[in-house]
Amino acid sequence: MHPPVSGPVNASSAESRLLAIESSCDETAAAVIDLTGTLLANIVSSQVEIHAPYGGVVPELAARRHVETIDGVVRRALDTASCTWQDIRAIATTQGPGLAGALLVGLNYGKACAYALQVPLLLVNHLHGHMASAWMGAPDFPKDAVVLVVSGGHTHLYRVAGPTRHRLLGRTLDDAAGEAFDKAAKLLELGYPGGPMIDRLAKQGRPTTIRFPRSLGRRDSLDFSFSGLKTALLYYLRDHPQWNTPELIADLAASYQEAIVDVLVTKALRAVRQEGVSALAVVGGVSANSRLRARLAAEASTHGIRLSMPPMALCTDNAAMIAAAGLEAYRNGTFGTWDAESAADLTMPDASLPSTTRATVSLSPVR
Ligand code: KG4
Numbered sequence: 454m455h456p457p458v459s460g461p462v463n464a465s466s467a468e469s470r471l472l473a474i475e476s477s478c479d480e481t482a483a484a485v486i487d488l489t490g491t492l493l494a495n496i497v498s499s500q501v502e503i504h505a506p507y508g509g510v511v512p513e514l515a516a517r518r519h520v521e522t523i524d525g526v527v528r529r530a531l532d533t534a535s536c537t538w539q540d541i542r543a544i545a546t547t548q549g550p551g552l553a554g555a556l557l558v559g560l561n562y563g564k565a566c567a568y569a570l571q572v573p574l575l576l577v578n579h580l581h582g583h584m585a586s587a588w589m590g591a592p593d594f595p596k597d598a599v600v601l602v603v604s605g606g607h608t609h610l611y612r613v614a615g616p617t618r619h620r621l622l623g624r625t626l627d628d629a630a631g632e633a634f635d636k637a638a639k640l641l642e643l644g645y646p647g648g649p650m651i652d653r654l655a656k657q658g659r660p661t662t663i664r665f666p667r668s669l670g671r672r673d674s675l676d677f678s679f680s681g682l683k684t685a686l687l688y689y690l691r692d693h694p695q696w697n698t699p700e701l702i703a704d705l706a707a708s709y710q711e712a713i714v715d716v717l718v719t720k721a722l723r724a725v726r727q728e729g730v731s732a733l734a735v736v737g738g739v740s741a742n743s744r745l746r747a748r749l750a751a752e753a754s755t756h757g758i759r760l761s762m763p764p765m766a767l768c769t770d771n772a773a774m775i776a777a778a779g780l781e782a783y784r785n786g787t788f789g790t791w792d793a794e795s796a797a798d799l800t801m802p803d804a805s806l807p808s809t810t811r812a813t814v815s816l817s818p819v820r
């Protein structure tokens with residue numbers, strides 16, 4: 454059976470609402486926007502405390518916690534937006550990529566609600582969500598831009614022509630930048646999640662104390678590699694058994710962070726230059742990093758680049774970004790079917806932006 458509406462719809466009503474759900478990893482999140490794109494509620498329930506003792510996300514525990522919290526999170530989002538189920542015209546939910554069990558919870562909850570309400574189901578690629586966050590705090594940010602998606606699972610550079618039209622320029626060949634932060638925090642016994650801990654500690658340290666390697670590749674390479682950096686830290690700690698002092702830990706955090714930030718900034722600017730655009734967006738959990746934000750802001754101002762970094766609440770996983778991407782799908786009439794399944798390894802088809810021209814072609818439907 455198919456959803457009740459098909460084809461492009463009139464999405465201008467400010468009274469009608471779109472509900473979005475995100476459960477791809479360890480945040481249970483729900484958001485409500487009106488159909489003009491105004492954010493009315495953005496609720497995130499973090500699972501940090503249940504995963505922290507294990508030093509990383511335990512997929513089975515994540516899925517179970519999503520089941521327990523999703524209903525309450527959605528109801529809080531509806532309350533915060535002062536609306537009822539009757540106001541909901543469409544439901545967007547993350548289809549993938551992410552943890553299989555975790556994704557299943559949000560997708561099936563969203564599907565059940567959409568079916569009960571007989572409204573369209575919108576299937577959102579989590580990466581499209583992160584990309585959409587680039588325009589949420591800055592609706593006038595140019596559509597023609599380079600976007601760096603930098604999170605716990607991704608370090609991907611895209612040339613875009615709007616939030617859902619893109620061409621992959623480069624990606625990590627091993628660890629994602631967020632993973633590099635998390636693994637370092639584990640080695641330094643700082644706990645989980647690692648990125649925010651290292652960010653905080655680095656503020657008290659000196660970034661030049663230890664010269665960690667920067668993997669920059671060939672002059673024109675837009676790929677990343679962070680596994681050598683992690684290994685360098687491992688060897689440093691092995692060769693300096695007295696590393697566990699507050700001063701040295703702060704210096705290690707600052708030096709390690711600087712190596713990651715150097716690479717991200719260098720490659721992002723390289724991509725902007727190579728693509729001949731003047732706008733750069735950096736999105737995903739690692740875009741919350743204070744040193745990365747400061748360095749990018751300085752470089753953007755020096756080189757006259759228009760920079761977009763989401764407000765902090767939209768950097769790490771949230772449903773507001775899923776709502777924004779879902780609204781695009783709603784406007785385009787790209788609806789999911791009731792037999793849609795979640796996909797832990799969902800990819801983004803890369804056929805939308807030819808490499809030889811800046812003309813844009815629509816992405817194939819998110820499925
Ligand atoms: O986007 P996100 O919430 O989830 C994924 O889609 O992966 O990103 C989570 C990642 C984690 O690796 C976390 O350590 C990192 O983002 N992160 C940070 C900061 N805040 C979160 N990394 C560096 N500095 C931060 N302030």
Ligand code: ZN
Pocket residue numbers: 579583604605737738769770
């Ligand atoms: Zn994410």
